[in-house]
Amino acid sequence: MKQSIVHIALVVKDYDEAIAFYTEKLHFTLVEDVYQPEQDKRWVVVSPPGSNGTTLLLAKASKPEQESFIGNQTGGRVFLFLNTDDFWRDYNEMVSIGIKFIREPKEESYGLVAVFEDLYGNLWDLLQLITNHPLLQLKDKSDS
DSSP states (O other): OOOOOOEEEEEESOHHHHHHIIIIISOOEEEEEEEETTTTEEEEEEEOTTOOSOEEEEEEOOSHHHHTTTTOTTTTSEEEEEEOSOHHHHHHHHHHTTOOEEEEEEEETTEEEEEEEOTTOOEEEEEEEOTTOHHHHHHHHHHO
């Protein structure tokens, strides 16, 4: 059996400002942006550069109860983890364009990590996993 998580829904306030943040500041690729008239919403999918795994589905809040979760989908915990092949390149660029880091870079047993906020305040780990990290080993196996 082979399964994978394809999309993670991220509740956003506005499609276009979310697309701009992810594509212009984090350099994600806009994979899809399709209007769905029967539901009067858009299907917007973005993906980190060079990724062929899980994507983000930018889902505009459509009800008042959904609006309260914009920027706080996990109750203040880190929500998403962006792994990079060059931590310092990405960290320095993100700082230079004004992305707010709430935890400075730190070396951990699993690699380098710092916590930043997206445009709505959701917390992300920017990380570069160590070479022999189990997740990287798992990815190498799935690529073969």
